[in-house]
Amino acid sequence: MVGIRMEKPWLDLSAEAIDALPAQLGVYQIADGQDEVVKIGYAGGLEQFGIRTALHRELEAGGTRFRTELTHGYLTRWEELLMVHLHDHGELPAGNSTHNQKLGRLRIDGAGPEQKNEASTKGAN
Amino acid sequence: MDLSLSDEQQMIVETVRRFVAEEIVPLEASLDPDAGALAPDDFERLVKMTKEMGFYGLDIPEEFGGPGLDTTTRALMAIEMSQHRAGLYNPCYGTFGGAGLAQLYEATEEQKEKYLYPTLRGEKKGCFALTEPSGGSDPARAIQTRGHEDGDQWILNGSKLYISGADKADFALVFARTSDDPGRNGVTAFLVDTDTPGFNVRRVVHTLRSTHYATEISFDEMRVSKDQILGELNRGFAIANDRLSRQRIPYAAGCLGAAIKAQEMAIEWAKSRETFGGALAEKQAVQWMIVDNEIDIRHARYCILEAAQRADKGERFRTEAAMAKLVASEASGRVVDRAMQIHGGLGMTKDLPLERWYRELRIRRVGEGPSEVQRLIMAREILGGSFK
Numbered sequence: 182m183v184g185i186r187m188e189k190p191w192l193d194l195s196a197e198a199i200d201a202l203p204a205q206l207g208v209y210q211i212a213d214g215q216d217e218v219v220k221i222g223y224a225g226g227l228e229q230f231g232i233r234t235a236l237h238r239e240l241e242a243g244g245t246r247f248r249t250e251l252t253h254g255y256l257t258r259w260e261e262l263l264m265v266h267l268h269d270h271g272e273l274p275a276g277n278s279t280h281n282q283k284l285g286r287l288r289i290d291g292a293g294p295e296q297k298n299e300a301s302t303k304g305a306n
Numbered sequence: 307m308d309l310s311l312s313d314e315q316q317m318i319v320e321t322v323r324r325f326v327a328e329e330i331v332p333l334e335a336s337l338d339p340d341a342g343a344l345a346p347d348d349f350e351r352l353v354k355m356t357k358e359m360g361f362y363g364l365d366i367p368e369e370f371g372g373p374g375l376d377t378t379t380r381a382l383m384a385i386e387m388s389q390h391r392a393g394l395y396n397p398c399y400g401t402f403g404g405a406g407l408a409q410l411y412e413a414t415e416e417q418k419e420k421y422l423y424p425t426l427r428g429e430k431k432g433c434f435a436l437t438e439p440s441g442g443s444d445p446a447r448a449i450q451t452r453g454h455e456d457g458d459q460w461i462l463n464g465s466k467l468y469i470s471g472a473d474k475a476d477f478a479l480v481f482a483r484t485s486d487d488p489g490r491n492g493v494t495a496f497l498v499d500t501d502t503p504g505f506n507v508r509r510v511v512h513t514l515r516s517t518h519y520a521t522e523i524s525f526d527e528m529r530v531s532k533d534q535i536l537g538e539l540n541r542g543f544a545i546a547n548d549r550l551s552r553q554r555i556p557y558a559a560g561c562l563g564a565a566i567k568a569q570e571m572a573i574e575w576a577k578s579r580e581t582f583g584g585a586l587a588e589k590q591a592v593q594w595m596i597v598d599n600e601i602d603i604r605h606a607r608y609c610i611l612e613a614a615q616r617a618d619k620g621e622r623f624r625t626e627a628a629m630a631k632l633v634a635s636e637a638s639g640r641v642v643d644r645a646m647q648i649h650g651g652l653g654m655t656k657d658l659p660l661e662r663w664y665r666e667l668r669i670r671r672v673g674e675g676p677s678e679v680q681r682l683i684m685a686r687e688i689l690g691g692s693f694k
Contacts, residue, residue, distance in 0.1 A: 185509060226339035226656040254516040256340050261510040261519065264473070281346065285473020285521070288506040 185289060186265055191216050191246040198247075199237055204230040207251035208259045211244040211276065220244070220276025221266060223259040260284065307612055315379050321359065322386040329355070330390050330398055339656040342392060342517035344399045352401040365405030365556075366426060372405070377555055378614040384556035385610075388563030391659035394666045395515065397560060407432050407479055408553060409495065409545045413536055421477055421497055433475035433500075435466040435523065442468065443679050445481065446490035446543055451525060453482040453494060458532050460484070462496065462504070465524040472521040473507040475500050480525070485540050495542035497534050504528030514665040554627040555613050557674050558634035562606045564663045565638035568645035569599045571658070575649055586648065595644040602637035609633045625687045632680040635670040642667055 191212055192198055209232060211220040224235035232249055239247065252258050263280065267273060268287045273280055311319065333348055334341075344352070356362045364380060366372030375383070387397035406425035410432070413422060424430040441448030451464025462482050472478060478498050485492035498505060504526045511520040537545045573596060576587035586592045613626035642663045646653035653660050671677050 254512045256338070256342070256517055257510065257512050257519040261512075264510070282343065283474055285510075286500075286507060287473060287509070289508065 185261070186269075187248060187250055187262060189248045189250070191248055194236065194240050194244045194247045196237070196240065199233050199240065202233055202236070202249065203251065204233050205251045206253055206255050207232045207249055208255050208262060209236060209239075209247055209249045210262070211239050212246040212248075214245055216246060218266060218274050220274050221259065221262045222276075223255040225255055265289065307608070307615060309608070309611055311382065315382055318379060319382050319386055322361075322383050323389075325355070325359075326386060326390055326393075326398065334391050339391065339659075339662060340517045342396055342399075344401075349399065349401060352398070353403070356398075356402050361402055363403040363405065363426065365553075366403070367411060370411070370422075370426060376614075377552060377617040378611060381555050381559040381610050381614040384559035385563045385566065385607075388560040389567040391662060392517070393567075394560055394564050394663060394670070395518065397563075403428075407434055408550055409479055409536060412545050413497070414533075416533070417497055417536065424476075430476040431471060431474060433469055433471040433478045435469050435472065435478045435480045437466060437468050439465060439467045439522075443676055446493060447488060449481055449483050449493055451480070451482040453484040453496070455484075456529075459529050460494075460496065460532065460535075462498075462525040462528045462530060465508075465522065467522050468511060468520040469523055470518070470520055472500070472523045473510075478505070478523075479536065481542050482525075487540065490543040492540055493542040494539050495536040495545055496530050497536050498528070498530055502528055502530065513669065515669055516665070551624050551627045552617055554631040554674060555610060555617065557670075558606070558610050558613075558627075558630040561634040561638040561667060561670050562603065562610060564667065565599070565603050565606065565634075565641035568638075568642045568660060568663060569596070569603060571660070572596060572599065572645040572648045575652075592648055595648055599641045599644055602641050606630070606634040606637045622687075625684045628675075628680040628683040631674060632677045632684075635667065636677060639664075639667040639671065 187208075187210055194211070206224055206226065206228075208221070208223045210218050211222070213219050220239070222235060222239065224232040228234040232251065236247060236249075250258065263273060263277060264284050264287045267284060268289055329352055333344060337344075343349070353362065360373055361383075363372045364375065364383065368374030384397065387402065388394055390398075392399060406422060410418065410422040410425065421430065421432065425432060436442070436445050438445070438448055438450055440450050451462060451466065453460045453462050462480065464482065466480070476499065478500055480496045480498050481493050482496060483492050484494040505528055506524045506526060508522045508524050511522055513520060536542070573587075576592050576596060577585055579586045587596075609626070609630040613623050613630040616623040616626050642660055646660045646664060649658065649660065652658060655661065
């Protein structure tokens, strides 16, 4: 069973680090200097070089730290990560604040914090 | 059996075919290959169109405001509606509306007011919670979720697996064992609001269908009132059997639509792709794959239309619906597999919809009752009632 949270170590986001990745499909998280998640994204089938293309875009947008997970189920895994973040923090990362699709409610450990459900039901890549 | 279409059916088929070609396929070109939804603006625009066409809410019975199509016409539409990338599980991205859970049409008026009518208005969503970790193909015996009576309430404990949409649903149809009968006569269906304390969505379950996940849910000392029982106590499996059999027909037709499109693509590619000094279509190995596809497609089409026509005539169609579901889901999988083979490397890529259909059609052999259960249904009728 895949771990529900992404718990790999954070890496510095740089062109060299990105180019060392395989050009595969998958999901990623971007963090600030305190390793707080500021965006959850995915590299889907439209990206020219998969996760590399998506992360280069994040680098240009000012991202500083990242971690990835390669998967063909990038859409469902991305949505799951958004739901888990919502469960753990009560709101979406700032970089996903314009998400406009309804997200599901998870109660992973039986007693997660109450979600800000109106805000939580909005979203974007 | 007469396979010809009436003038009205022909017009409806052509209308839907044009809608898919002109409205859906162009939008898909800019969506992620695994996308499951249109942009909200596009969705609303197309829903307006289907309402103007008089086709919104296809599966809603006429007495509840649906368009009142017969099963054959509905099947013909399903064949057309699935002929695009997302078409197998999300024909036309839901722009023809949904009907809600079939069982709700058997609900009390009070329950309809609370669940059915808001669902038909698009205000509420429901989910169907039957399968458990202990099994899904023989749910009557596998159900271990237990209900205990406590005054005028029932307390439910247990878990469900592979439940679609539980995390976003407003209510769930939950099946639980409420007597010591180990079979279907001990199971009751409950309508449960998903914000009821004790209703917990534990995790997302990822599948081959990378657009859409399933969930695992648990019920922990979940209290529901007696008026939340749908139908009769211990008779949960008797609800809406006819409607459920009828639903197998458009389900099968959706499989066929993808197969027809895959065959079209295979023929076009075989005629245009040159190899070893000639078109692929000149090679006997490819010709035979195309012919085998055609046999599979026509076989499935016959079974689907036979089941639909029997349903429309008011004749028994349980065996025919099971056969249509089995034949269409298995034949369509073979057709898409051969189409991928004919396309070679290109067939494996996300540049074409074939790889998505290939994954999703594999699920169709299990969803809505696996092939083996469809055979069991047919065997019961063919051999007689003593083989239960």
